[in-house]
Amino acid sequence: MTERVKVAVVFGGPSSEHDVSILTGLQVLEALDPAKYEVFPVYVGLDGQWWTGDALRNRKNYIPDAALKRELVRVSLNIGASREGGRWLLREVGGGLLKRGKTFAFDVVIPALHGTWGEDGTLQGVLASEGIPCVGGNVGAMGLTINKMWTTGAAASAGLPVPATMYVARGQDVAAKLDAWKGTYPVFVKPNYLGSSIGARVAKDRADAEQAVAEVFRLDTAALVQRCIGNLVEYNVAVRRNRKGQLETSAIERPLRVGESLDFKDKYLSGGGLDKLGNKLGAAREGMASATRVLNPPELDAARDGQIRNWAKALFEAVDMAGAPRLDFLCDEATGEIWFNEINPLPGSFAYFLWEGAQEPVGFSELLDDIILEARSRMRSHARVVDPVANGGAIFRKRGV
Known part of the structure; x- marks a missing residue:
């Protein structure tokens, strides 16, 4: 056995x-x-x-x-x-x-x-x-993706469209930074390092933006001021590498929200632990799994569906990610334009509900099997296989040699 x-x-x-x-x-x-x-x-x-x-x-x-x-x-x-x-x-x-x-x-x-x-x-x-x-990304990938400004730069370098974004650190002159903002209002203000639903909100004008940044500084050391996408619809998709080493994407979800953007309540408390038929669910359907969403939204045509999936795969590879991160996108429903928003390297509930809704469904247990196997394989492949001080790097000799 x-x-x-x-x-x-x-x-x-x-x-x-x-x-x-x-x-x-x-x-x-x-x-x-x-x-x-x-x-x-x-x-x-x-x-x-x-x-x-x-x-x-x-x-x-x-x-x-x-x-x-x-x-x-x-x-x-x-x-x-x-x-x-x-x-x-x-x-x-x-x-x-x-x-x-x-x-x-x-x-x-x-x-x-x-x-x-x-x-x-x-x-x-x-x-x-x-x-x-x-399980999940290595030190470099996680350190990069927790920093939303760095991730925005990585996404742009990988060819993904990103909304205009300005970084404001605690201790900087916020008024001067906002004076230098080239975009229009309203703007979206959010923490640079925290989760995507905490401390984030729309600021209607410059004065409101200054207040929103001050609110972020009570939670985080830096804020992002970002172009606010009109007629906002959000689309999210998860990516993983299967056992053959090929990248796969989950179902695409359109989260349903009450306000101008998804907040903590929308994501984690909105569903009340009910399934699509209104039946009470157990612990497996709490947290992110309880949020209200539409899977594989019918308004996404084949071209935009494929574009989101291809962009998600490209960024997954560009930042050397592993596990099953979720990548979030913003869309102007009126024009159909799509922008990259951010990566969740360890999404709530591991976004297993997106994999259950994929074209080739993957259950939560199977998803965990695969990312555990990947983690163990990656660590073995990254193990040091040569003398760490070879090739002229040695200064001291081992005693007795």
């Missing part, structure tokens, strides 16, 4: 998207096939502490209080230590010379962490330093 792969599902995290991350983590835990995987949850609190224990599988236990934490084990990554049976370890915090703490071995990490710390390359860098396979 083949030994099961040991998977650590990490979720929560010290970011404004902490609660949404919990929902995604619980969905992943539920979707992983127990015949193939030995899975354990790792919850990262708002204070950055890591915890594990079966109680974390129950939605009712969030956010853990002091009483519940007595049922959990606080752990940390065993950095720089020997592996156990070829596996990496999380070790109980608090063990000492007289007490050997518990250890939790794993083969791969699924980061169900949205926003900073989980989507910005921080966690990926720590894991990469130990050679630990991690």
